[in-house]
Amino acid sequence: MNLPWRDYKTALFERYGEQVYRIAIDGGFSCPNRQNGGGGCVYCDSLGSSSAYQRPFEGGYARKGELMPGIDTFIGEVPHLSIAERLESITAQIERGKAFIDRRYGPCAKSIYFQAFTNTFDTLENLKLLYDQSLIDGPYKELIVSTRPDTVPNEVLDLLASYRSQVEAVSLELGLQSGNAKTLKFINRGHTVDEYLDACLRAKERGLKVTTHLILGLPGEGEGEILESARVVRESSPDALKIHHLQIVVGTLLAKLYEEGKVKAPTFEEHLENTLLLLRHIPATVVIQRLVSETPRHRLVAPRNFGDKAHFIKTLKEEMEQRGVCQGDAL
Numbered sequence: 001m002n003l004p005w006r007d008y009k010t011a012l013f014e015r016y017g018e019q020v021y022r023i024a025i026d027g028g029f030s031c032p033n034r035q036n037g038g039g040g041c042v043y044c045d046s047l048g049s050s051s052a053y054q055r056p057f058e059g060g061y062a063r064k065g066e067l068m069p070g071i072d073t074f075i076g077e078v079p080h081l082s083i084a085e086r087l088e089s090i091t092a093q094i095e096r097g098k099a100f101i102d103r104r105y106g107p108c109a110k111s112i113y114f115q116a117f118t119n120t121f122d123t124l125e126n127l128k129l130l131y132d133q134s135l136i137d138g139p140y141k142e143l144i145v146s147t148r149p150d151t152v153p154n155e156v157l158d159l160l161a162s163y164r165s166q167v168e169a170v171s172l173e174l175g176l177q178s179g180n181a182k183t184l185k186f187i188n189r190g191h192t193v194d195e196y197l198d199a200c201l202r203a204k205e206r207g208l209k210v211t212t213h214l215i216l217g218l219p220g221e222g223e224g225e226i227l228e229s230a231r232v233v234r235e236s237s238p239d240a241l242k243i244h245h246l247q248i249v250v251g252t253l254l255a256k257l258y259e260e261g262k263v264k265a266p267t268f269e270e271h272l273e274n275t276l277l278l279l280r281h282i283p284a285t286v287v288i289q290r291l292v293s294e295t296p297r298h299r300l301v302a303p304r305n306f307g308d309k310a311h312f313i314k315t316l317k318e319e320m321e322q323r324g325v326c327q328g329d330a331l
């Protein structure tokens, strides 16, 4: 499909000559923003966005289509596992992930994706054990590590860069979420825009790829804030961008604010306009890896009637074509 933005599937195919799928794993990490009473980001639950196939205990709710129980249940610390348990768990998760992907897409190339929580938040020694373990049954195309901009000291970036000899690319996924200081404070991100810019610079100096995460529809954000986020993205020159629409998830502080009527979630139409505006101000070379969030319905408080990803992508494509605009055309 010819799209008015630089889409991820095409970029992967151009780079590797085949489709590549991610095995998403939970390395048993925690997050500095949730520790010591930090409370975490207002939209974050303690399930830490791991993949559905890695959360079999949710199956009952998913099957019945029920919203999981609420506000206080999932806020809190992540269960602490020993390093031996984490290594064992990684092996099991990779096996499960491979089986799932092969069943769905047939035998294919894969990347390792440390997805849940802050995947650089540990001792250097533990990080090396965990990353090494994940690559044992390679070859994998990429090692992808998702983390916070304030949790990537130089020695961790050096360690990550050392895996460039084992995979074709090492990619750091950095949560920025907003380029606006006021919003970062409201959502309790616990890091600054400058820390994000600095992390990007140091990652790139070491030959790491960078993917930036942004959330659109955050409370208090309109056109001006989106343009500011786009400016920060341009300044940091990531290789790729993941765009999320704000979703309000059970067990989060944001869900509490939503129930009190203090915040709202963006509608389909609002996210369409926000995304279109953002894309027009992002250079056409930046790969767009994601356009919507995908919290399963049994964990989603709002927006409940957003529709699915395919419908959003189709509508965005048609809308951009109709208006004669494309990624980066407003620059």
Ligand code: SF4
Pocket: 031, 032, 033, 034, 039, 040, 041, 043, 044, 045, 048, 116, 117, 118, 148, 175
């Ligand atoms: S940085 Fe990530 S894991 Fe940590 S509190 Fe925020 S969203 Fe949750």
